[in-house]
Every structure is written in C-alpha cells, then in structure tokens.
Amino acid sequence: MKRITFIVGHYGSGKSEVAVNLAIQKKVDYLLDLDIVNPYFRTRELTQMLKEKNIEMISTTPLNGQYGDLPYLSKDVFLPLIKKDCQAIYDLGGNDAGAIILRQFSEHIDESVDVLLVVNVFREQTQSIDAIIKQIRSIESACGIPITGLINNSHLLKETVKADLVHGDALVKEVSKQLHLPIVYTAIHANLYDPSFEVSGEALVLKLYLRKSWL
Amino acid sequence: MAKVLMKGNEAIALAAIKGGCDAFFGYPITPQNEIPEYLSKYMNEHGKVFVQAESEVAAINMVYGAAGAGARVMTSSSSPGIALKQEGITYIAGAKLPCVIVSVMRGGPGLGSIQPSQSDYNQATRGGGNGDYHVICFAPETIQETIDTMKEAFDIADYYRNPVMVLVDGLIGQMMESVDFDRPIKQRFLPPKDWAASGTKNHPGRNVINSLYLEPKDLEEHTLGLHKKYQSVIQNETRYEMINMEDPDYVIVAYGTMSRVARSAIEMLEKKKLKVGIIRPISLWPFPKQAFKEIGPNCKGILVSEMSLGQMLQDVQIANKGRLPIAFYGRVGGYVPEPEELYDAILNFKKWEVLD
Numbered sequence: 001m002k003r004i005t006f007i008v009g010h011y012g013s014g015k016s017e018v019a020v021n022l023a024i025q026k027k028v029d030y031l032l033d034l035d036i037v038n039p040y041f042r043t044r045e046l047t048q049m050l051k052e053k054n055i056e057m058i059s060t061t062p063l064n065g066q067y068g069d070l071p072y073l074s075k076d077v078f079l080p081l082i083k084k085d086c087q088a089i090y091d092l093g094g095n096d097a098g099a100i101i102l103r104q105f106s107e108h109i110d111e112s113v114d115v116l117l118v119v120n121v122f123r124e125q126t127q128s129i130d131a132i133i134k135q136i137r138s139i140e141s142a143c144g145i146p147i148t149g150l151i152n153n154s155h156l157l158k159e160t161v162k163a164d165l166v167h168g169d170a171l172v173k174e175v176s177k178q179l180h181l182p183i184v185y186t187a188i189h190a191n192l193y194d195p196s197f198e199v200s201g202e203a204l205v206l207k208l209y210l211r212k213s214w215l
Numbered sequence: 216m217a218k219v220l221m222k223g224n225e226a227i228a229l230a231a232i233k234g235g236c237d238a239f240f241g242y243p244i245t246p247q248n249e250i251p252e253y254l255s256k257y258m259n260e261h262g263k264v265f266v267q268a269e270s271e272v273a274a275i276n277m278v279y280g281a282a283g284a285g286a287r288v289m290t291s292s293s294s295p296g297i298a299l300k301q302e303g304i305t306y307i308a309g310a311k312l313p314c315v316i317v318s319v320m321r322g323g324p325g326l327g328s329i330q331p332s333q334s335d336y337n338q339a340t341r342g343g344g345n346g347d348y349h350v351i352c353f354a355p356e357t358i359q360e361t362i363d364t365m366k367e368a369f370d371i372a373d374y375y376r377n378p379v380m381v382l383v384d385g386l387i388g389q390m391m392e393s394v395d396f397d398r399p400i401k402q403r404f405l406p407p408k409d410w411a412a413s414g415t416k417n418h419p420g421r422n423v424i425n426s427l428y429l430e431p432k433d434l435e436e437h438t439l440g441l442h443k444k445y446q447s448v449i450q451n452e453t454r455y456e457m458i459n460m461e462d463p464d465y466v467i468v469a470y471g472t473m474s475r476v477a478r479s480a481i482e483m484l485e486k487k488k489l490k491v492g493i494i495r496p497i498s499l500w501p502f503p504k505q506a507f508k509e510i511g512p513n514c515k516g517i518l519v520s521e522m523s524l525g526q527m528l529q530d531v532q533i534a535n536k537g538r539l540p541i542a543f544y545g546r547v548g549g550y551v552p553e554p555e556e557l558y559d560a561i562l563n564f565k566k567w568e569v570l571d
Contacts, residue, residue, distance in 0.1 A: 011249070012222045012391050039246045039329045040389040067330060067549065122393065124219040124229065156218055156393035214479040214554050215390060 001026050002114040003087050004080065006102060007151075008139050009118035010126050011094030014153040016043045018118050018187055019091035020209045023055050030080045030088035033059035034101055036071040037093030041210045049209070073101065081108040095135075096142030103144050116184055117147045121154045121171045122164065132175050149184040150176055152200065160192055169200055176200070218395050223358050223388045224249035227291070227317055227381070230365035232257060233396055236315070237286040238264035240277035242296065245329040246385035247319035250291040271296045275303030282312040283424035285411030287369045291317035293385070294335050295326060298343060304378055305344025309426030311410075311441070313372035315365070316350070316380045319388040322549050330549020331385035333471060336526035339382045340500040347438050349445050351452060352380040352499045354470045358392040360497075367400040374403050375448055376410075382499065384522060386472050386551060448501060455503035456495040462511040463492035465561050468519045468531050470496045472551060477520060479554035484561055491561060499527070504534040516540040516564050520557055523547060528569065542567035 007019045016035070020043055023031040031050060033043040044059040044066050051057070058076045059066075080088035092098045102115070117139065119132055126132050140147055154168025165188065176183050186199035193205045221229070228250045231239070239254045251267060258265035264281070268274035274290050281288040292300060297318045307314055320335045322328035339352045351371060355361040364381055372379040412422045428434035456474075459481055460466070469477040474495040481491040494506045510517075517539050519528045525543050535541060544560035544567050546552045560567050 011225075012220065038389070040331075040385065067328060120220060122218070122220045124221055124225065127219065156220055157391065159218065159393045211390075212551070214476055 001087070003112040004090070004114070005088070006090045006092060006113065006115045007118060008092050008099045008102070008115060008143065008147070009094065010120070010123055010135055011038070013094070013118040013120045013123055013126070014155075014187065015094070015118045016041060016091050016210055017206060017208055018151055018153055018185075018204065019043060019089050020046060020050075021187070021204060021206050022185075023050065023089050024053055025204070026087070028055060028089050029086040030056050030058055032077055032080070032088060032090045033057065034073060034077060034090055035093040035098060036073065036101065037095070037098045043091050043210070046209055081105060096138045099139045099143040106144060109145055114149060114184070115143070115145055115147050116149045116151050118151045118153050119172055119175070121168045122156050129171060129174050129178070132171070133179065136179065147181060149182045151185045151187060151204070152183055153187040155189060160189065162192070162197070165192070165197070165199075173200055218393045220391055220393050221358060222249060222391050223361060223383065224319065225253050226358050226362050226394055227365055227388070228253035228257070229396060230362040231289055231315070231369075234366040234369040235287050236263070236289050236369060238281045238288045239290065240266045240268050240274040240281070240288070241290045241292060242268050242271045242274050244293045244296045246321055246331070246388050247291050247293045247317065249388070250317060271299035272303065275300035275307075278314050279303055279307050279310070279312065282307060282314045283310065283412050285408040285413045287313070287373065289315040289317065291319070293319045293321045294323050294332070294338070297335065297338060301343035304342060304350060305346055305348055306426050307378050308344070308348035308350065308441075309346060310424050311376040312378075312424065313369075313376050314378050315368045315372055316378055317365075318380055318382045320382065320384045322547070328549050329385070331472065331551060332523060332547065332549065333384050333473065333521045334523035334526065334547065335382070336499060336521065336523060339380055340502070340530070348441060349448070349500055350378045350380045351375065351448055352382055353454070353497060354382045354499050355387070355497065356471050356474045356495065358387065358390070359394045361387060362394055362396060363398055363400060370400070370403050370405060371452065373405050373408075375444060377444065377448070382471070384472050452498055453501045453503050453505070454497035455506045456497060457506060457509065458493035458495060459490070460492035460494070460509065460511075462513055463490050464513065464515055465489065465491045465564065466494055466510055466514055466517045467491060467557065467561070468494045468496070468517060468527070469521070470499065470527065473520050473522060476552055476554050477557055480557035480561070483554060483558045487562070489561065496527070502530045502534065507531070507534040510539065514539055516542060516568070518542045518544060518557070518560055518564065518567070520552060520560070521545045522551060525569070532571070540564070541569050543569050
C-alpha cells in the first residue's frame, strides 16, 4: 500500500466503509474525512474508536464539531502530505462534487500517492461499463488527477449472494481492461467471504462500522 | 429492473419519476438534497419540468400553479422548509388540487440540526396552514416501502384532489438499501382533470382555481364537501401494520425508522419470555385508531416511541380512550434510540409511564 491513498467514487459506492476497513487493516497513521457532501454516515463519527486503534482522525475543526453542514476543511488535512514519515487514507465525498477538493493537493501528487475509485455495480447510476467509465471520467476531470486503481465493492447489502460478486467482478474486470487500471482490492463482507473464492486484486474483508446493526 | 442499491433520497426521486411526476419545484435543504439533485438531471433531459425556485414559498406556489394546470407535481423539503410551505399547502388543499410533498425530517425547533428526527409529526398531521383541511400523510419504514408509497402517492393525490405528504426522517433519506422499482401498485380509476385551468380546448367555459369563497353559504358548502372527502379518505386510505399482535403482554407503537428499532427490540424481549407486539401506523393522517381496538385483553400497556418528545403520543392517547396505561420513550437531537433502550423501557414500563 502506498503512503497516501485517496478514495473517490460514486455516492454510496461504499467509500467510507472501505476507507475505515483499509485504515484499520493496514494500520495507517491517519484517516482523513474530506466528505463535504454527505451529511450522515461520515467516518468522523468513528473518531474515538479509531483513536483506540492508534489511527488519528482528521476532519473539520473542533469549532465546527462533527455534525456541521459547512463545506470547510481544516488546514490539518495537509499534515500527512507534508509529514513524509506516515501513512494516510483520505476519504472523499461522492461523485465529482466530492472529488473536486483533491485539486488543492495537486502539488503533492507523486509516486507515493494512489487515487483509488470505489465502484459498486449495483448502484443505480453505475450498473454498466459505460456508466462506470463515465463516472470515472467525470471524477478525474473534477479532481484533475488520474485515478490509479479500482476497488470493487459490488454488493446488495444483506441480500448479496455469491452470483452478485461474480457479476460485479466480471463488470469491473472489463472496466479495468478498457482503462488499463488495476483492480487493487475486491471488498467482500465478512459474512460472505470465502477464502476459496478467487477475486481480482487483494481481498478486503469488510466489517461495517457506520451502519447500525438493526438496519 | 433488477434489484439496485439506492440511497433513500435518490429512491424517492426515481420513484417520483416512475409514479409519473411531470414537474418538480423545490429549494435545497439538508438532508433531502439528493432528491432535487437527482431530479435536476433527469427531468430536463426527459422533457419534464425542474425548477430550483428562489425560496420554499415560491416553490410551493409553483406547485399550486402547475397542479391547477393539471400536472402531476411535487416538491420536497425538510422541517423548516416544510414550515415555510404551509401557506401554499392550505391554498392547494382549499383549491382541491393534487400534489405530492416529501418531507425529510431533521432536528428542530427552528434551524435545529441536520440529523434525523421525527419531531414534525404534528407539522405533517396538523399542519401550520389555516382552515379545515387535511394532508394525507404516509410514513414508510424502509426504502422499498418509500418507493412503493411514492409511486402511489401521485395517484392518491389525483384521486382525492388533495395534497399527499410522504414523511420520512433523515436516516431513511440518507441510508442505503437494495430495492426493486417495479413492484405493482394499486390501480385506481382516475377521471380526466376536466377541472384544470389548462385552456378551453377540451371543455366549454372557463375553469377557475381558487380557494376564496366570500359568501358564507358557498364556503360552508365547500368546506362540507372537503369534510365529506376526508371521511372517504379515512375509510379507504388508513394504513397500518400489526406485528406480533396475537395476545401481546405489551405493545410498542412506532412509525418509520423507530418501528425498525422496535422490531429488533421485540426480538430481544422474546428471549425474556415477554411477548411484545408492534402497531406500526403507515398513514399518520388518517391515524389508524381502529388498530387499538384489536389489542388483546392481557396487554399490560402501550409504549409509544418516537424520535421526538411525544407527538404521535397524543394520537395514541386519543385512540386508546383511557383503556391501557401508556408509556413514552423518545430521544431528540439527532439520536436514534437503540433497540436496547426500548427493551429497557418495556422492562421498566412504570418509569416511563405518561400520567396525565
């Protein structure tokens, strides 16, 4: 895993759950919540839990609190980019609207940075190869930085069956082939994960941290 | 269309399209912004109307105008935004016009917060507009039910020529579920809108859209007409779900998100050998009073739970007619009670009992 990973993607593709799981499993130093689009289910809600795992959460200023509705980011978000001896994951907001704030980091983009796009082929707006590619292009043009890899997070929550994973894998593989982008991770919920199942890239076994257990 | 994963607000927007929405007028407010965002892309591309108005007041009056012209029209907003629309809503009800209003509840009073709440029950069922009118109000508990309700809402509005509100809390608006958009809805006979002010091509004379009746005789006749219509809504559109209601020890009354919490809570109570049922009102107006007559003889009490400090509680008190003890458990500020909290509230029923 590279020193800096930016996670982008469609609304509700699962960026935040993927980012939190990656941060915990890869034991990174910082998780940054740069979601200025979505009002609920943001990684900053997990600040305390992550602190206990030695992951520092950087989001908005304390003055704004955790539940602000302001498109404002603390200057602290530059810290992991400047401080070279740490590893960090940046969780961005959805679509081009969420990815646009990546532009301010353009001078820090180098070999040590990955920009990974999370895709769920069961989201209504990203069900076809063309729709996914269109989404990738729109995010890239908003953030001004090329996407370097894909994270396949195709699922239907509790209703996911193995055939859905196969369908997701086939579609994302085709996107990967057409755009010459590697599938870096395939995310699978822990309840569905089977080590014998062959996935593209590294398997990322997910535990859902932001979703209420009764939902 | 196979199952897809949708965010509640997006699903509301797509369901409106599937329900035959011709025009949307609204003004942004969190946590419902994905509705206008989704529709802004779709409506113009498909020759339908999308207008981001200059205010909520303007938006609801655009709804009034478009509904008067016979369009299937909707608006969406959240708590303080719905407050601003109240004048327009009573005009629309007074002029006997159909429209769909989506309300995604956030914290209050005033600006409150952007976190979920159910503290606009009174706003939805009593309204802030003047006069003897009602808004037909449905409160679904899942995104699937929200979709089915939205699709049907336009038909119900047209059938009764009355505003229909779909009321959810911010959590339903923001959460994700896998859903199906092609479930069938009840077919209704919808007569042509020969009352619409859409030109004189199809009928002789002039149609007038108005809620002003200066003569006492006329206004009384008009209001009695509305009243008669509302009696038929009560008779035909009252909806509720009874869950685990065969001779329960206690009953929880909850709607929307809270009924989902209650479903988990009653499973926990089952392990304690307590049989707890749920009355889940789906229509909030008309409120399903008859459900309470069906509560068995061994029930020791009713627990009302809301993400407010007790608004539906009053309707439960009316429906209960003093028969059973009533307790209330609610959280505000954006907190959603956990199943454990309802479990504790049932086990400590006396502590939460409402004494009036």
